[in-house]
Amino acid sequence: MRQLLIGLSLLACSAGALADIDAREAALAAQLRCVVCQNQTVAESNAPLATDMRREIRAQLHAGRSDADVLAFFEQRYGAFVRYTPPLRxxxxxxxxxxxxxxxxxxxxxxxxxxxxxxxxxxxxxxxxxxxxxxxxxxxxxx
Structure with missing residues (x-):
């Protein structure tokens, strides 16, 4: 019984972590421009490249990278244009x-x-x- 409770609590914690990653992925995808569509965010686009970008966002979040690290990765790869709202610099x-x-x-x-x-x-x-x-x-x- 005790093992069942421990298992359920671990499952609840991992579900909370997954929900957090899902929310962070959605927020990051909304900040990035689809390089193919250019007038849509990665979250809105159905282009294959946007799907790959969402997959890369998820992989980096699972690897423990911060939101700023993920944005910097895409900005390094595609330039400042990839950010839907480019930083002021x-x-x-x-x-x-x-x-x-x-x-x-x-x-x-x-x-x-x-x-x-x-x-x-x-x-x-x-x-x-x-x-x-x-x-x-x-x-x-x-x-």
Whole structure:
């Protein structure tokens, strides 16, 4: 009876550890980009490479590696692009800063265009000869 209780308690502990590994695997797979699909995470993708990446995540977690170690492994293999949210460091400043720079450039172009439009030279009033010519042209159109 005592052996049965020990066996059940070990089984419960291993089930808890497996659940922890499953949760960590899912979290890591959600942080990595599928290299084939590129617009899906490894967790969402059904590509064969994504399946292999999930299998590698699980193997590394079973080997006792930390989440940071697993992410570093994939980043070393595929580059910073593999992380769905790349870390902020000098090599990824362009990834993080370019959208803001482009947004500011677009806003500056819009402001410059609106200012130029508002500063356009107003049309000079017509003199009598121009007014008479316009009246004749309009009358000819009506006829």
């Amino acid at each position: 000098p090599s990824t400043w362009l990834l993080w800063g370019l959208p803001f720079v482009l947004g500011l450039a677009g806003l500056a172009a819009l402001v410059a265009t609106l200012r130029r439009r508002n500063q356009a030279v107003p049309a000079e009033p017509l003199d009598d000869a121009q007014r008479e010519r316009a009246r004749r042209l309009l009358d000819r159109e009506d006829a």
